[in-house]
Amino acid sequence: MRGEGSTEVGGLRRGAQPAYAGPIFTHLRCAGGRENAAPSFDLKRSVEQLLQHCLNALILGGTYALLGIGLTLIFGIMRVVNFTHGELYSFGAYAMYMWVMVSGVNFFVALPLAILLGVLLGAAIEFLLLRRLRGADIDTTMLVMIGAWIALQNIEQLSWSGVAKSIDSPFPASPLVLGPVSVSWNRLFVFVVALALIAATYALINRTKLGKAMRATFQDRETAALMGVQINSIYTATFALGSGLAAAAGALLGPVFVVYPTMGDLASLKAFAIVILGGLGSIPGATIGGFILAFMEELGAGYVSSGYRDAMGFLLIIIILLVKPTGLFAQKERIG
Amino acid sequence: MLKVEGLVCRYGKVAAVRELSIDVRAGELVTLIGANGAGKTTTLKAISGVLPAASGRITFQGEDITRASARRILQLGIAHCPEGRRVFPYMTVRENLEMGCYLRSDADQVAADMRRLFERFPILYERRDQAAGTLSGGEQQMLAISRALMSSPKLVLFDEPSLGLAPNLVERTFEIIKEIRSQGVTVVMVEQNAFAALELSDRSYVLEQGRVTLTGTGAELLDNPHVKSAYLGA
Ligand SMILES: Nc1ncnc2c1ncn2[C@@H]1O[C@H](COP(=O)(O)OP(=O)(O)OP(=O)(O)O)[C@@H](O)[C@H]1O
Ligand SMILES: [Mg+2]
Numbered sequence: 001m002r003g004e005g006s007t008e009v010g011g012l013r014r015g016a017q018p019a020y021a022g023p024i025f026t027h028l029r030c031a032g033g034r035e036n037a038a039p040s041f042d043l044k045r046s047v048e049q050l051l052q053h054c055l056n057a058l059i060l061g062g063t064y065a066l067l068g069i070g071l072t073l074i075f076g077i078m079r080v081v082n083f084t085h086g087e088l089y090s091f092g093a094y095a096m097y098m099w100v101m102v103s104g105v106n107f108f109v110a111l112p113l114a115i116l117l118g119v120l121l122g123a124a125i126e127f128l129l130l131r132r133l134r135g136a137d138i139d140t141t142m143l144v145m146i147g148a149w150i151a152l153q154n155i156e157q158l159s160w161s162g163v164a165k166s167i168d169s170p171f172p173a174s175p176l177v178l179g180p181v182s183v184s185w186n187r188l189f190v191f192v193v194a195l196a197l198i199a200a201t202y203a204l205i206n207r208t209k210l211g212k213a214m215r216a217t218f219q220d221r222e223t224a225a226l227m228g229v230q231i232n233s234i235y236t237a238t239f240a241l242g243s244g245l246a247a248a249a250g251a252l253l254g255p256v257f258v259v260y261p262t263m264g265d266l267a268s269l270k271a272f273a274i275v276i277l278g279g280l281g282s283i284p285g286a287t288i289g290g291f292i293l294a295f296m297e298e299l300g301a302g303y304v305s306s307g308y309r310d311a312m313g314f315l316l317i318i319i320i321l322l323v324k325p326t327g328l329f330a331q332k333e334r335i336g
Numbered sequence: 337m338l339k340v341e342g343l344v345c346r347y348g349k350v351a352a353v354r355e356l357s358i359d360v361r362a363g364e365l366v367t368l369i370g371a372n373g374a375g376k377t378t379t380l381k382a383i384s385g386v387l388p389a390a391s392g393r394i395t396f397q398g399e400d401i402t403r404a405s406a407r408r409i410l411q412l413g414i415a416h417c418p419e420g421r422r423v424f425p426y427m428t429v430r431e432n433l434e435m436g437c438y439l440r441s442d443a444d445q446v447a448a449d450m451r452r453l454f455e456r457f458p459i460l461y462e463r464r465d466q467a468a469g470t471l472s473g474g475e476q477q478m479l480a481i482s483r484a485l486m487s488s489p490k491l492v493l494f495d496e497p498s499l500g501l502a503p504n505l506v507e508r509t510f511e512i513i514k515e516i517r518s519q520g521v522t523v524v525m526v527e528q529n530a531f532a533a534l535e536l537s538d539r540s541y542v543l544e545q546g547r548v549t550l551t552g553t554g555a556e557l558l559d560n561p562h563v564k565s566a567y568l569g570a
Contacts, residue, residue, distance in 0.1 A: 209438075216424050216435050223422040225386050226415075228407040228439040228487075 048180035049302070057298035058291070059187045062194030063249045065290030067267060068274030069201055069283055070245030076281025077218045077238045081138070083145040084125060086268025087152040088243045092118045092250030093259040094156060097167050100255075107170045111193070111251055118247020119240045126239035131232065149268075157261040167255040190252040197248055198287060201241070205283065214238055218281065246271070266310060273313035277320050279327025289328070292316070337362040337522055338383070338414075338491060343392035345378045345546075352378040354546040355392070360491070365513070365523045367533040367554075369567060370543035376526040377419050379543070380493045383524075384416035385409040396491070411439055413490035417497065419526075421480040425469025429460050432468050432479055436486030446486070453482045474505040481512060491522040498529055510536055530567035534558045542567070 074082045095117045099110035129148060133141045171185035205211040216224040217234045225231055274293050278285020293313055301309035338360040345353040353375040360366045368376045381387035383394055385406035394402045401409050423432050437446045454461035457478045463471060468479055477497060484492050494513060498506040510532060517523045527533035534540055534554040542550035542563060557563045
């Protein structure tokens with residue numbers, strides 16, 4: 001079994017070798033692999049390399065899942081296609097920049113503050129825009145959300161200029177080396193916090209009264225209202241929660257990458273890819289979808305071409321829409 | 337107890353209920369009968385506050401609830417068991433019942449009520465951790481009724497509780513509704529099965545095209561020639 005699997009990987013690699021030998025081997029070296037990139041096939045090295053890719057994907061997947069869960073919650077419960085999702089992501093990153101780099105707040109204090117600001121901005125968008133659009137048709141709502149997206153992005157550009165900013169992180173520069181693979185401390189932190197936030201979201205949805213009301217609203221809004229659920233409050237809570245998750249993803253990844261006004265656009269597109277992949281409204285779908293997209297990007301960038309990394313999401317959408325248009329998860333598995 | 341005066345409800349421009357008036361006294365079992373589209377469901381929705389009334393006045397125990405929210409109306413003691421059961425399909429039986437007492441904060445009393453319902457409907461107890469959508473139609477109806485009772489209401493609106501059930505279950509449902517009434521809860525029930533509805537009820541209203549065209553005790557209406565030809569197929 002094992003031998004077969006490895007041969008297959010080796011075969012894949014060998015076929016496409018000349019095109020990407022360079023970047024991959026640099027990568028391997030960083031990862032603690034052997035020096036000297038011989039063009040001949042090396043089983044140990046390629047297994048190590050695969051492991052490194054998988055680890056990178058796992059870590060990226062956590063934040064993708066956060067983004068996806070936030071968007072799918074909003075769509076599932078409110079039936080709103082939230083074009084501002086990516087802006088909440090960049091808002092989280094800028095909030096982090098503001099606290100850490102401008103105000104000099106401690107990194108670990110700044111993070112929850114940034115997420116909280118995201119929650120508040122989400123609640124404000126819901127309260128000021130969406131609440132007025134209840135009962136409006138979906139096109140109107142979509143147009144308003146597109147307008148909000150453009151407005152938020154331009155406000156960011158005005159406030160912080162278009163120049164990319166970086167955020168200092170308190171983590172050691174040298175990575176954590178685990179045998180053949182390595183990971184930066186910052187990314188590890190991102191992963192752990194993302195997992196904790198995902199777990200907290202699950203607990204909120206499944207174990208609390210608010211979560212139960214959110215699920216009831218998702219499953220049957222009118223009957224939920226008959227039970228005494230205040231639909232308006234549930235909508236505000238949902239939008240605030242979804243926005244908080246997007247802002248958290250931004251606040252976590254801002255210090256890993258750089259922060260710039262249009263950074264949310266790609267995040268938005270990826271979130272949509274994840275949500276379509278997992279099935280609209282499915283939280284487990286968005287969680288698993290986030291990891292699938294991360295694996296596709298990481299393996300695609302590693303074994304096909306790093307230039308196509310961001311195209312993987314669209315490829316995924318196209319495949320899913322062709323094969324299973326309802327997403328990977330059937331209606332019955334949706335929880336909220 | 338419940339008074340509806342000159343109620344008008346519209347879907348867009350079309351009026352589904354036109355100047356409808358009904359009156360329900362405490363402890364009564366009142367039924368609304370009428371053909372498909374007569375406006376029965378619409379009337380119940382207006383009473384429970386999920387559908388705004390275009391005009392007219394609804395009062396409950398002297399309080400004007402015409403513009404009150406569904407939440408407020410439930411707090412005042414009107415529960416609505418909607419048409420088509422409408423259990424939350426992906427929630428467990430227990431969670432459905434918990435939604436029924438969403439507004440209650442008397443935890444001990446809630447636990448006691450839930451225990452009593454489980455005793456009355458052992459099948460729901462057996463299925464308590466099962467998704468409600470996987471229950472049979474009859475079980476779902478028991479659940480929908482139980483969920484409405486979990487709010488410990490003074491008045492329950494039942495919309496076609498016998499819809500889609502096998503004859504023996506229809507009987508059972510009516511038995512349960514009589515039992516609820518005998519415990520002092522006022523009942524307003526919409527029912528397609530006119531014969532059963534008239535037999536069961538203290539008083540009945542016949543709805544046609546959004547208006548009340550006839551009213552009287554069950555026995556009176558059973559003898560009425562128009563009711564006989566239009567609703568009893570005699
Ligand atoms: N959501 C809606 N939008 C538009 N029209 C509606 C809507 N719901 C009901 N109607 C219309 O209002 C009228 C009354 O409907 P209602 O559901 O109250 O009838 P009903 O007496 O409950 O009928 P049934 O016995 O079939 O349940 C019907 O003509 C129906 O087509
Ligand atoms: Mg009806």
